[in-house]
Amino acid sequence: MTQPTPGHWDAPPRLPTTHYLDNRIYSDAAVFEEEQKRIFAGGWKLLCHESELPAPGDYRVFTVARRSVVAVRGEDGLVRSFYNACAHRGAELVRDVRGNLRNFRCFYHLWAYDLKGQNTSMTRPQAYQSCGLRNQDANLRAVRTEVLLGLVFVSLDGDVEPLTEYLGEILPKLSKHLGSAELEVFHHHSAVIQANWKFWNDNNTEVYHEYLHVLNRRTMVQQPGYHDRRWTICSKGHGTAGEVTTNYAVFGLESRAENLFPGVSPNGLIAYGLFPDVLLIMRSTVMRIDTMTPLAPDRTLLEWRGLGLKSDTPEVRAMRLRQHNQVWGPAGRNLAEDVAAVESQQRNVMSGASRYSIIAREEDQRPHDDCFFRAYYQEWGRRIGRWAHDLDAKREPASSPLPPRQTANA
């Protein structure tokens, strides 16, 4: 056996360039900035589920590529999004995370806008007559918004491809779960983790890490048939590993064979990764959706949502909540372990102790194959114009940076 030497990891691993990562992708400040520009500002970002904006006037505030964005349901039932900035001099229109309003009124100089973002009032407007400033010249700055299968997406790039094209061939797979019944978010919690957003996304989408979780080891990995499914890798960085059956009884937990989520088998678990940051996963009776807001190369705001059916009786909802909390709740079994793992990785990446990540598993696209991992970073690299295995190598980005914009009227 070859003994480890200090210089062993000074050179990249002796693997194909698709089979390892330059760990500076998790710590480099320039990479972080490029991701903000080309991925989070330049692509589609999942904000929330439409059930979080049930009534006209309901609004939620989010951060997208460091910009404050407010999503609001209009009187016509449509969800629209705007930069949370008064057209006058940029004060925040809303200063809490959610609420309901009949119109937006800036607290600073009391300019007002309707729920379509149209300026309806400029305080003492006569002083603008001489320069010809009109209400329609001072509308809110709209953000491209599409709602598909109940999921509210936005893009800061007005020229981004339609959402249906972006999701592509994963869309019919998602429709099985999201398109047949009205869903409702019943749980939300968040955390700021000391780790790069991609570490959390990697953790969500590489199935090999199920060895981390004692619950997953006993109820899934050690069960017959676990390795029988195959990854389906879709274009643009999306994918799914297929459904697996979970034996909750070995862990003393109740079976999940009734009140199933649409498209999921009894005791089934199925997950979807949507580029860049979305995990959509179901454990038989409940859906969880993860989204991320990168705050810094080594800090990320994570949001977790639990969903049930809008038609749930109180008893069924209580069952979904209980089963959600057993595994995915803030006091559940698995999330604390995931956080421990990714924060541990981040410490070693920031210090330089870990220089490369090996993503070289090849198992005929079975669950522990790193094929989706590799496909994801091919897409990542294409979008930001970098090679994930070597940040110093030259590469042209697939899309141009978000162009500077004049103040836009809706």
Add this chain to the structure above:
Amino acid sequence: MPEIADSDRIRALVSRAARLLDAGAYDRFLDLFTEDGRYCIEAASAELGRQMTWMDLGRSELAALFEEYPDHVVDKATRLHLVTTDEVEIADDSGHALSTFAVFRTDLHGASALYAVGHYEDVFVRQGQTWKLRSRKVRLETRQFTVPTPLPL
């Protein structure tokens, strides 16, 4: 006066519960509950505009959680509760208490930081000469945790 003594016993029970959790003495923490005792953690969600239930377990479920806990990847930091019992009400063989708590977490390097704050809403029942917890509802003010935990707070 018996009522004052009962009040003191309830305050002492609340304090003991905190010390037992800090010490990791989970079996003895469970012994503070009745057989049908219930433990619940709630926190508000500003995003959804309502209370979330984070945990709602009976005594046997809590016991199972404590038993499996060492098998998980666990936070090795220690915790210290500071608890003040603000109100105690006693009526015959039942009691209620409202307490305020803060939990401080000390990491492996010895650095301490505030971890969680909230209130306990406790219901007690007299069993013979002792009081037992029939239910504890933890109403968290803290909604974002630096290090998540499946353990009671």
